[in-house]
Amino acid sequence: MxxxxxxxxxxxxxxxxxxxxxxxxxxxxxxxxxxxxxLEALAWNAHSLLDRAAGTSIRVVTKSIRVRAVIDAVLALPGFSGVLAYTLPEALWLAEEVPDVVVGYPTTHRAAIRTLAGSPLLAGRVALMVDAVEQLDLIDAVVPPAGRESIRICIELDASWSAPLLGHFGAWRSPVGTPAAARALAEAVQARPGFALVGLMAYESQIAGLVDDAPGRAVFSALVRRAKLASIPELAERRALAVAAVREIAELEFVNGGGTGSIESTAAEAAVTEIAAGRGLVGPHLFDHYRSFxxxxxxxxxxxxxxxxxxxxxxxxxxxxxxxxxxxxxxxxxxxxxxxxxxxxxxxxxxxxxxxxxxxxxxxxxxxxxxxxxxxxxxxxxxxxxxxxxxxxxxxxxxxxxxxxxxxxx
Ligand SMILES: Cc1ncc(COP(=O)(O)O)c(C=O)c1O
Incomplete structure (x- = not known):
């Protein structure tokens, strides 16, 4: 249905x-x-995400839903396109029906890599996340380039922010933090047979995922709001430079950024072609405590x-x-x-x-x-x-x- x-x-x-x-x-x-x-609340949330994205395409974050009928319904709405999956086995399963799947985290799942590498259909639909050449080595060790389909690769740029006094804000994700490092990894991907660099992703969890109006935590919330305000321009500049550097190496199909909590600031960046969002469709109670939505x-x-x-x-x-x-x-x-x-x-x-x-x-x-x-x-x-x-x-x-x-x- x-x-x-x-x-x-x-x-x-x-x-x-x-x-x-x-x-x-x-x-x-x-x-x-x-x-x-x-259904009405889900529909309202989906349209609210589209309104906030103001024309930038939204990739559906499946981990925040985990119900195929809901993912399909959202993808049927113009403005939503493709999914951000959380494991390769999940991605392969979804890709039987969804033509554009990006795995949001690196994978070492050998059996799934073998399945991907042996299927023209799946290899044409699924992109893997990479932030180090060792991840490419692992794929090559499972299925050497000569014996496989070309594997679609998305490079992850670290989008966290280092506060002058308080230190690291954001999730520990990629070691690739600078435009130069992104370019070097892009060159490494392009130089190897059996890989095709198609995308770049940078997820600013300190902007998208941190509650900034928490009840009873006024000081913490004020701090988070200040960190967001400082982090947004820093990332916009760094992401634009990284995207420009990587685009000199490969024609990217997409540049993914953000999440439900950062749609406005992420969509404002010209370098970003799509936003990943999922939680905003569901409205869990942690999301009652953002100022802007x-x-x-x-x-x-x-x-x-x-x-x-x-x-x-x-x-x-x-x-x-x-x-x-x-x-x-x-x-x-x-x-x-x-x-x-x-x-x-x-x-x-x-x-x-x-x-x-x-x-x-x-x-x-x-x-x-x-x-x-x-x-x-x-x-x-x-x-x-x-x-x-x-x-x-x-x-x-x-x-x-x-x-x-x-x-x-x-
Ligand atoms: C890579 C990535 N992008 C985007 C998101 C945002 O998803 P949501 O909108 O569900 O918060 C997440 C969530 O953790 C993520 O890991």
Missing amino acids: TLDLARPRATPWLDPAGYWAGLGRATAELDPPFGVLS LPAPAVGFALDVVRKPREDIAVALGGGWIASGVTGADRSPITAWPPGLRLTPREGAGEVQTPFTGPGARGLGIGDRVFLRHSKAGELSEHLSELAVVSGGRVAARVPTYRGEGRAFL
């Missing part, structure tokens, strides 16, 4: 109580735990209350789906509905049961439903085999996650 992402007219999530109650009514017949996706909460999950140890405490079965990254309270799911529920400080989102307190807990009885939101996008799909897609107040489809299709990539 193709999910239709026409731009919605209404924005019911702006009234959270009514929105989640509506999702609750639509899914009342389903047994928890289950995931729910509002607010995605609709398109995805949630439901649990049932199964016991009441006290009148003011309701205990649901399940809950402990904690997000990856630096461990902290912001990695926990938050309650979305009914209003007035809190996790307890001693148990948090529990392993197989989660106690809720707060004024809303009194009104909950056995069999009553609680909706929660995951902290990050994509990871919820690792816990569920399908999502219930709600549209027009009813379950319009049930779509499998990667897990539901028997796939676990990372």
Whole structure:
């Protein structure tokens, strides 16, 4: 089934109580735990990304979704093109249908490299990420150039920022940080048989991925905003020089940059031809805390209350789906509905049961439903085999996650 992402007219999530109650009514017949996706909220988020990108093409970041029906629906919208996959086995699987796949991280998966190297179709569709010649050596050792299809290569430029006093901002990714280093690697790729340099990527996670309006963390948020302001021009200049240097060596098909959190600044750079984005489609609760945009909460999950140890405490079965990254309270799911529920400080989102307190807990009885939101996008799909897609107040489809299709990539 193709999910239709026409731009919605209404924005019911702006009234959270009514929105989640509506999702609750639509899914009342389903047994928890289950995931729910509002098609209208997803569509609104997709169009909001397109509006923010203002004409720059958006490559869909699959790790932030991990549901093929959703990836396909987004790709059907003009303005979205190609996917940024997170492993080569995933990329090969997606490339059976998607003609333009870039693997966002280097790979050492030998079996998948063999499959890629032996298939004209896949080799024409999938590009591998490289930031060192040793990664090229590894590919050659698995399948020598003479016996394989030409492998499409994307060079990753480091996009992090070194603050004068505070040091490194951004993810530790590529050792290639300067235009000269990018050019040297481009020359190395072009000099070797069996490779074709087609792209350059630089992901500014310190701009795209750092929350800059975190509740209760005013000083940290102000610091992040200053770091972003300083990092944006530094990267724009360095990326433009690196792209120009690499374009002297190879005709690049694409220059990828950014993420959901940096669309405006990334799109403003003339050297960038496309932006990678995924989280903004889903609207996980960490994304409630950016200054410049607010995605609709398109995805949630439901649990049932199964016991009441006290009148003011309701205990649901399940809950402990904690997000990856630096461990902290912001990695926990938050309650979305009914209003007035809190996790307890001693148990948090529990392993197989989660106690809720707060004024809303009194009104909950056995069999009553609680909706929660995951902290990050994509990871919820690792816990569920399908999502219930709600549209027009009813379950319009049930779509499998990667897990539901028997796939676990990372
Ligand atoms: C290479 C790369 N580009 C872009 C993104 C941004 O993705 P999202 O929009 O889902 O935050 C990520 C996320 O980690 C990434 O690793």
